[in-house]
Structures are given as structure tokens and as C-alpha cells.
Amino acid sequence: MTAEQAHTPDEPLTIGEMSRRTGVAPSALHFYESLGLIASTRTPGNQRRYARHMLRRVSLITVAKNLGLPLSEVKDAFADVPLTQTPSHEDWARASRRWKRELEKRREGIERLERELTGCIGCGCLSMKACGLLNPDDALGTQGAGALRLRDDG
Ligand code: FES
Incomplete structure (x- = not known):
């Protein structure tokens, strides 16, 4: 059993898991977070943890990027989608x-x-x-x- 399989469905993801699941580099995840497109919480050891609903956000960001859409448009589209609770x-x-x-x-x-x-x-x-x-x-x-x-x- 891998570490990822050991998770419960609601357990947040590490940045490595987010990166593996979405195909997006950790540095890009940091960047998206700095723009407010995604959000994380921190462990007591100051490591990022991502709620699972961030997977959909990151996937949509990737789709938008592949279509050549600017991140500002993604941010506008996400404006009313809650970051801190499951939309x-x-x-x-x-x-x-x-x-x-x-x-x-x-x-x-x-x-x-x-x-x-x-x-x-x-x-x-x-x-x-x-x-x-x-x-x-x-x-x-x-x-x-x-x-x-x-x-x-x-
Ligand atoms: S180049 Fe003449 S109208 Fe555009």
C-alpha cells in the first residue's frame, strides 16, 4: 500500500501528492497560491496541506492554461467559489x-x-x-x- 492509498477521503494532500495527482509542479502550486487561486493550511511543522477540492481548481487552471487563457480570467471565474470550504x-x-x-x-x-x-x-x-x-x-x-x-x- 502506498502512502497516498493510506489516506482517508477527507484527509488533506501534501504538496507532493497534489503535484503527482495534477501533474503541476510544486513551484507552480506555490505560484497559484500566491495569486489566491488555491489555498492551503499549514501543519504544526509549517508544511502545506491541500483540501481535496483544490484538485478541481488546479485541474481547471491547467485546462485554462492549455487554452491560452490568462490566470486573471481564471481568478475572475473563481471569484465566488469558496476557497476554505468544499464548494x-x-x-x-x-x-x-x-x-x-x-x-x-x-x-x-x-x-x-x-x-x-x-x-x-x-x-x-x-x-x-x-x-x-x-x-x-x-x-x-x-x-x-x-x-x-x-x-x-x-
Ligand atoms: S491595413 Fe488598411 S484597414 Fe487595416
């Missing part, structure tokens, strides 16, 4: 709805980029005024007239 089904369902809305926005942005890219490839004018890719939504137009990317701060 309910409704907690995860709420996080899923929130995440889906973000993904939908991202998908719309990519589709818009795709449409504009097709036009730009045929155009090539690189106009700050006309090109939706160089200046999406005329973002620089709100800062006044003229070229604003180069400034004399001296």
Missing part, C-alpha cells in the same frame, strides 16, 4: 456561467479580428485612422487629434 455544485455552476460569458466575449473578439484581418491583408494601408486592427474602436481618437503613440516626455 457546492451551485458554486461551480455559477463559476462555469461566468467563465462561459468571458469565453463568449473572447470568441466575439476573435471573430471580429478575423473579419478585420481579411480586410487588412487585402488593404495594407496601415492607417491609424482607418485600420480597425491598428486602432481598434479608434482607441487613440479619445486622446485627441494627431499621432499619440510617440510622446516627448522630456
Whole structure:
């Protein structure tokens, strides 16, 4: 019997066990913890212990990373999911709805980029005024007239 098999279902996991179960390096687990994406408790000997519901968080972080999503979006999606107690089904369902809305926005942005890219490839004018890719939504137009990317701060 391995040390991991000796655990009861509610017994927290060591960082080594978390790493083995999720395939995520201990250093990455430390990083996720520093960002507040996961949490641990400490033993009297100051060793980390992870509640088992952290496995799902780490797995979702890995999925998000594989999809190229920034950790800030993961944090937003996890905002209402409790860290210090086992999340309910409704907690995860709420996080899923929130995440889906973000993904939908991202998908719309990519589709818009795709449409504009097709036009730009045929155009090539690189106009700050006309090109939706160089200046999406005329973002620089709100800062006044003229070229604003180069400034004399001296
Ligand atoms: S390059 Fe001309 S519109 Fe984008």
C-alpha cells in the first residue's frame, strides 16, 4: 500500500501528492497560491496541506492554461467559489456561467479580428485612422487629434 492509498477521503494532500495527482509542479502550486487561486493550511511543522477540492481548481487552471487563457480570467471565474470550504455544485455552476460569458466575449473578439484581418491583408494601408486592427474602436481618437503613440516626455 502506498502512502497516498493510506489516506482517508477527507484527509488533506501534501504538496507532493497534489503535484503527482495534477501533474503541476510544486513551484507552480506555490505560484497559484500566491495569486489566491488555491489555498492551503499549514501543519504544526509549517508544511502545506491541500483540501481535496483544490484538485478541481488546479485541474481547471491547467485546462485554462492549455487554452491560452490568462490566470486573471481564471481568478475572475473563481471569484465566488469558496476557497476554505468544499464548494457546492451551485458554486461551480455559477463559476462555469461566468467563465462561459468571458469565453463568449473572447470568441466575439476573435471573430471580429478575423473579419478585420481579411480586410487588412487585402488593404495594407496601415492607417491609424482607418485600420480597425491598428486602432481598434479608434482607441487613440479619445486622446485627441494627431499621432499619440510617440510622446516627448522630456
Ligand atoms: S491595413 Fe488598411 S484597414 Fe487595416
